[in-house]
Amino acid sequence: MKKFLSLVLAAAMAMGMCACSQQNEGGTAPAQDTPAESSADAVEKYGSDTLKLYNWGEYIGEDVIQNFEQEFGVNVISEYFDSNEMMYTKLLAGDSYDVLVPSDYMIERLIKEDRLSELDMSLIPNMENVADSLKTREFDPDNKYSVPYFWGNVGLVYDKNVVPKEEIEEKGYEILRDTKYKGNIYIYDSERDAFMTAFKALGYSMNTENEDEINEAFEWLKSINDTMEPAYVTDEVIDAMANGNKAIAVVYSGDAAYILNENEDMGFCLPKEGTNLWSDAMVIPKNAENPKLAHEFINYILTYDASYDNSITVGYASSNKDVLADLSAQDGEFFGNEAYLPREDYEKDEIFHDNEVLKKKLSDLWIKVKAAN
Amino acid sequence: MKSFRKLVYPYIVWAVIMIIVPMVMILLYAFTKEGNSVRNFIFSLDSFRRFFSDKVFLGVLERSLVIAVLTTFFCVILGYPAAYAMVRSRFKIQWVLLTTIPTWINMLVRTYAWRGIMDNKGLINAFFGLFGLGPFKMLETNFAVVLGMVYNFIPFMILQIYNSLEKLDKSYLEAAADLGANRVQAFLRVTLPLSAPGVISGITLVFLPAVSSFFIPKLLGGGQYVLIGNVIENQFLTAGDWSFGSAISLIMAVVIIISMYITRYIDKKVSPEGGNG
Numbered sequence: 001m002k003k004f005l006s007l008v009l010a011a012a013m014a015m016g017m018c019a020c021s022q023q024n025e026g027g028t029a030p031a032q033d034t035p036a037e038s039s040a041d042a043v044e045k046y047g048s049d050t051l052k053l054y055n056w057g058e059y060i061g062e063d064v065i066q067n068f069e070q071e072f073g074v075n076v077i078s079e080y081f082d083s084n085e086m087m088y089t090k091l092l093a094g095d096s097y098d099v100l101v102p103s104d105y106m107i108e109r110l111i112k113e114d115r116l117s118e119l120d121m122s123l124i125p126n127m128e129n130v131a132d133s134l135k136t137r138e139f140d141p142d143n144k145y146s147v148p149y150f151w152g153n154v155g156l157v158y159d160k161n162v163v164p165k166e167e168i169e170e171k172g173y174e175i176l177r178d179t180k181y182k183g184n185i186y187i188y189d190s191e192r193d194a195f196m197t198a199f200k201a202l203g204y205s206m207n208t209e210n211e212d213e214i215n216e217a218f219e220w221l222k223s224i225n226d227t228m229e230p231a232y233v234t235d236e237v238i239d240a241m242a243n244g245n246k247a248i249a250v251v252y253s254g255d256a257a258y259i260l261n262e263n264e265d266m267g268f269c270l271p272k273e274g275t276n277l278w279s280d281a282m283v284i285p286k287n288a289e290n291p292k293l294a295h296e297f298i299n300y301i302l303t304y305d306a307s308y309d310n311s312i313t314v315g316y317a318s319s320n321k322d323v324l325a326d327l328s329a330q331d332g333e334f335f336g337n338e339a340y341l342p343r344e345d346y347e348k349d350e351i352f353h354d355n356e357v358l359k360k361k362l363s364d365l366w367i368k369v370k371a372a373n
Numbered sequence: 374m375k376s377f378r379k380l381v382y383p384y385i386v387w388a389v390i391m392i393i394v395p396m397v398m399i400l401l402y403a404f405t406k407e408g409n410s411v412r413n414f415i416f417s418l419d420s421f422r423r424f425f426s427d428k429v430f431l432g433v434l435e436r437s438l439v440i441a442v443l444t445t446f447f448c449v450i451l452g453y454p455a456a457y458a459m460v461r462s463r464f465k466i467q468w469v470l471l472t473t474i475p476t477w478i479n480m481l482v483r484t485y486a487w488r489g490i491m492d493n494k495g496l497i498n499a500f501f502g503l504f505g506l507g508p509f510k511m512l513e514t515n516f517a518v519v520l521g522m523v524y525n526f527i528p529f530m531i532l533q534i535y536n537s538l539e540k541l542d543k544s545y546l547e548a549a550a551d552l553g554a555n556r557v558q559a560f561l562r563v564t565l566p567l568s569a570p571g572v573i574s575g576i577t578l579v580f581l582p583a584v585s586s587f588f589i590p591k592l593l594g595g596g597q598y599v600l601i602g603n604v605i606e607n608q609f610l611t612a613g614d615w616s617f618g619s620a621i622s623l624i625m626a627v628v629i630i631i632s633m634y635i636t637r638y639i640d641k642k643v644s645p646e647g648g649n650g
Contacts, residue, residue, distance in 0.1 A: 085612075225597075371429045
């Protein structure tokens, strides 16, 4: 019996160890990967051989970190957030990172609060790879603080076997209130995106501060909650729709591109009422310990290989124009994928702006939408 | 003996940094307003007023308590017989091991796995599908949330009860039999009261995490089952209103202290030893 016991223990421990080493992959790479002398070189060149990256979860190519580490003889410590607000909270609490990848409106706030350091563009020559339309976004018009990472829209992923294409294109967001699809929809669980759909469905700006419009949007969302039995999800929606669990879901375009590649029954619709045109960009916070290496990392991400790996793994539209063109071209991974290329220059699409008061109000209302059943 | 007392100092330092300081911070935040800095502390009861004047938040609190009570109830109902059978089994240690092994794997991962099992196209419905039944909607229901909680917390219950049954002196049962008690009577009058401390501490261990859990309802309830833990998480991570988040945490702390007091009171009443579980 003793033998059996130790066997079970050994097996369990082995399992535990697997879990540990898997965790490691995302975080610090094992030290033996980096030759000792190049690590010393890195210290000499950048002042340190460790880069702290704070990024969205599942937002980077499979080998990007490892390749960067090997090429420059450094270690990358990755941490992940699942909302801009979470990242902001950590930053506010005094945690130091070298590179962050927040979204447009959050960068706007960080600039306003003087939390970002200006970039030295002479250290980022690969900036020339970035599409011009991405360089002049409103939140940072001269790209003084930020370098584009991914960009896209928010739209509706739908099961083509259940929802006719004409119907969803005709109805737009209103389809989320069609009781035919009761219990069959996923709503994105963030006040920003939920209220974006409501404002757009009602024909308002998603940056509105008008009380009546906000209340109307609240009622609109509440009517979904009360009549449609929606499920509120965030990243779970990716697997769920790839498995075809429900008929309609509000999804970020990059995740949608991934879903469409996984499951050919799925289609993507950018509602005619307009949507959010967002972009996430790399920035260096003022309290970064290793800004030199941070510049090197940002420059590296913009290389063709790294951008390609990022985009093909995650499904989001690359900020590198060549990668974007190649992946959506005839023999590219995302050829014919309706969700990969974001919609640009559509007059009803908008960019989110930072508005602390509005955000708090929406956040408060959103929990009330969800809690009121 | 006295010289050993110094050994407790590291723990005191630990406790101050890890327990007392955060508690004080929560207290300060709960009673302040205007932003997330306690440096300019302005005493205010706004957060509490906001919580108690809003039906939505009170509804959430009620729902959290109901789900926690349900979870605890099922943990006792399922856990007690399991522990009882384990103590009497020849393979005690193996059973204990089997109960604990799942807890070695991260809770989040295990809960996530339930999504795949209970999906409309998941394992269970695929099974029913073989007989042309279903699909039954399981995910995103109360059932899923309670199941997930019971699954995650039942080991704590079983182990507590197991320990107290394990310590039980068999001679008491023999004495009961000698005095003419049948097995049911012996169980009701000897085993059950003597294992009560285990049940009580099991209840404490299950009820507390259940009432404040936020990721189980989020993952299995499809975000529809907003519980108090979700509101607190939301206040800190999304809304960025630390004062309100702290106030709710404080309210929860009070609720928990009251419920602990009640269980201790029951413990004293029930268990003959006066409750040392």
